[in-house]
Amino acid sequence: MREIAHLVLVLGLICSLSAGALAYVRTSLAPRIEMQEDFYVRGPALERLFQQPAKELLTEKLTVPVGDQDYPVFYLRQDGEVTGLAVEAAGKGGYSGDIVIMIGLDPRSDRVLGVEIVSHSETPGLGAKVELASFRQQWTGLILDQPLALAGDGGGIDAITGATFSSRAMVEGSNQVVDLLRDHRQEILSLIEQRSADGATSGGES
Amino acid sequence: MDLLLLAIGSIFVNNILLAQYLGNCPFCGVSKKLGTAIGMGVAVIFVATLASIFTWVVYHYLLKPQGLEYLKTLVFILVIAALVQFVEIFIKKQSKGLYDSLGIFLPLITTNCAVMGIALLNIKHGFGFVQMIVFSASSAAGFAVAILLFASVRERLFISSVPTAMRGTAIALVTAGVMSLAFMGFAGMTN
Amino acid sequence: MNFRQTLTHGLWRDLPPFRLVLGLCPALAVTATAENGLGMGIAVTFVLIFSNMFISLLRKVIPDKVRIASYIVVIATLVVIVELAMKAFFFPLSQQLGIYIPLIVVNCIILGRAEAFASRNPVHLSMADGLSVGLGFSMSLTLVGSIREILGVGTWFGMAVFPDSFEPFGFMVQAPGAFLCLGLLLGLMNAWSRHRGEFFIQT
Numbered sequence: 001m002r003e004i005a006h007l008v009l010v011l012g013l014i015c016s017l018s019a020g021a022l023a024y025v026r027t028s029l030a031p032r033i034e035m036q037e038d039f040y041v042r043g044p045a046l047e048r049l050f051q052q053p054a055k056e057l058l059t060e061k062l063t064v065p066v067g068d069q070d071y072p073v074f075y076l077r078q079d080g081e082v083t084g085l086a087v088e089a090a091g092k093g094g095y096s097g098d099i100v101i102m103i104g105l106d107p108r109s110d111r112v113l114g115v116e117i118v119s120h121s122e123t124p125g126l127g128a129k130v131e132l133a134s135f136r137q138q139w140t141g142l143i144l145d146q147p148l149a150l151a152g153d154g155g156g157i158d159a160i161t162g163a164t165f166s167s168r169a170m171v172e173g174s175n176q177v178v179d180l181l182r183d184h185r186q187e188i189l190s191l192i193e194q195r196s197a198d199g200a201t202s203g204g205e206s
Numbered sequence: 207m208d209l210l211l212l213a214i215g216s217i218f219v220n221n222i223l224l225a226q227y228l229g230n231c232p233f234c235g236v237s238k239k240l241g242t243a244i245g246m247g248v249a250v251i252f253v254a255t256l257a258s259i260f261t262w263v264v265y266h267y268l269l270k271p272q273g274l275e276y277l278k279t280l281v282f283i284l285v286i287a288a289l290v291q292f293v294e295i296f297i298k299k300q301s302k303g304l305y306d307s308l309g310i311f312l313p314l315i316t317t318n319c320a321v322m323g324i325a326l327l328n329i330k331h332g333f334g335f336v337q338m339i340v341f342s343a344s345s346a347a348g349f350a351v352a353i354l355l356f357a358s359v360r361e362r363l364f365i366s367s368v369p370t371a372m373r374g375t376a377i378a379l380v381t382a383g384v385m386s387l388a389f390m391g392f393a394g395m396t397n
Numbered sequence: 398m399n400f401r402q403t404l405t406h407g408l409w410r411d412l413p414p415f416r417l418v419l420g421l422c423p424a425l426a427v428t429a430t431a432e433n434g435l436g437m438g439i440a441v442t443f444v445l446i447f448s449n450m451f452i453s454l455l456r457k458v459i460p461d462k463v464r465i466a467s468y469i470v471v472i473a474t475l476v477v478i479v480e481l482a483m484k485a486f487f488f489p490l491s492q493q494l495g496i497y498i499p500l501i502v503v504n505c506i507i508l509g510r511a512e513a514f515a516s517r518n519p520v521h522l523s524m525a526d527g528l529s530v531g532l533g534f535s536m537s538l539t540l541v542g543s544i545r546e547i548l549g550v551g552t553w554f555g556m557a558v559f560p561d562s563f564e565p566f567g568f569m570v571q572a573p574g575a576f577l578c579l580g581l582l583l584g585l586m587n588a589w590s591r592h593r594g595e596f597f598i599q600t
Binding site: 224225226227228229230231234276277278279280282283284287316317318319322323326327330369370371372373375376377378379380381382383384386387390 | 418419420421422425426465466469470473474476477480481495496499500502503504505508571572573574575576577579580581583584585587588591
């Protein structure tokens with residue numbers, strides 16, 4: 001009995017030390033990991049959308065929580081006005097998992113600047129064709145005031161032949177962005193205003 | 207249909223041993239005789255499937271809701287180690303014959319990267335429950351197929367004259383390379 | 398073994414994975430390029446030094462029965478730290494190495510050194526052993542990675558080494574090339590050992 005207590009005590013001590021160490025490392029590295037992830041995973045997509053170096057764009061980041069999901073939103077600001085928004089959404093229903101897309105748009109007109117794929121794990125040569133510019137082109141210039149749909153479902157987006165699931169996941173992701181803009185536009189814009197104001201004052205102090 | 211493709215794909219095309227390089231230590235260590243290779247193969251199929259189920263459930267219902275995904279390495283290895291211990295005790299109690307044939311392989315399996323690798327790949331590919339079971343069982347079956355074939359080849363190698371410097375692990379690795387080349391012929395069968 | 402022997406034995410006498418035939422999986426899996434091989438080697442070295450250190454420190458506290466379980470907890474903790482640090486500081490490399498970083502936890506070298514060396518030697522020797530074996534492992538992985546990258550892609554650490562007319566030997570960066578390359582290297586090494594008259598037979 002004493003022996004078992006001893007075993008449990010030692011193991012428990014080692015485990016709690018390890019948990020403590022891990023929690024410490026995790027909390028101290030989390031911001032850096034997030035930055036790196038943004039830079040390498042989202043950076044390229046952002047750069048293509050806004051034609052500006054990712055380093056500057058990535059600092060302008062918000063996270064908008066809706067339900068149990070967080071939507072990362074990046075923005076472009078010129079002369080006190082928000083001229084570009086990039087919203088990331090995970091399109092459900094891809095052939096092998098979510099297709100994470102980023103839609104760039106001009107919030108003044110809701111006109112889409114372009115859509116980029118952040119990450120996907122679709123089949124090369126088939127579902128992976130969602131990456132093709134000729135497919136993504138169909139989004140450019142659309143006005144995001146109502147949900148999109150595939151041509152086969154009575155909408156205006158032509159699916160990739162043989163990759164209906166992947167195409168539908170892209171549309172599903174876009175519709176999340178449509179919903180987000182419809183329900184949370186004011187919230188997003190005021191968050192941006194608030195952040196810019198904070199940035200201006202703290203910038204003045206330093 | 208998709209599940210069948212997934213199964214064929216993970217047995218032959220993405221063979222866990224010959225294309226993903228997981229589980230090479232037991233591959234070279236216990237593949238000298240056909241009998242031990244069969245034992246190892248069966249033990250891996252059994253433990254890998256069971257371990258995948260446990261780790262998948264733990265990940266999706268315990269770690270993920272708590273935002274503790276980063277602990278998965280630590281938790282998975284503990285789950286696997288505990289599971290192997292438990293299976294060993296259980297088999298010992300239930301069947302003496304099975305224990306005599308499988309027992310010695312069980313401790314080796316804890317540090318078999320194929321088992322841990324399959325558990326991690328399940329998470330990485332974002333599989334659902336059914337997909338996960340099919341993938342784990344067929345990946346482990348792929349391991350068993352490869353180690354069986356390999357053991358048969360090695361039994362013959364034993365009686366052939368290999369240059370002294372290449373004896374043992376060296377020729378085993380070269381043989382594995384040739385087998386891996388043969389398995390590459392399956393590529394393109396799925397997708 | 399004295400301190401100096403401990404510090405150098407991993408570099409040739411027990412060079413993993415060639416002469417200490419452990420840790421074959423990473424040696425095959427992440428050596429498609431020299432950079433990946435070196436990165437993996439450094440990660441393993443870090444884990445080895447500190448796992449040896451902690452296990453040696455705790456060797457009198459840990460009861461024999463839960464020995465392996467305790468080692469696994471220590472090693473896994475260090476691996477998670479490496480995983481997080483890699484993501485924070487070498488993100489592209491961590492993406493390249495993928496699941497092979499968490500798999501360091503089942504790398505037989507680490508548990509092997511813990512059991513065979515750290516559990517019965519004082520701290521400074523154990524750390525020297527970890528450093529030595531880890532460096533040896535890094536050297537080997539970088540060597541295999543260099544050979545495969547130079548022949549298979551025509552570059553070394555990303556720098557071109559051949560003129561454009563060189564047609565890369567794509568087979569080398571794929572799975573069969575990995576097995577073949579490691580097998581032949583092992584054969585060469587055995588031949589060299591025999592030539593020097595060292596007693597060395599693998600089973």
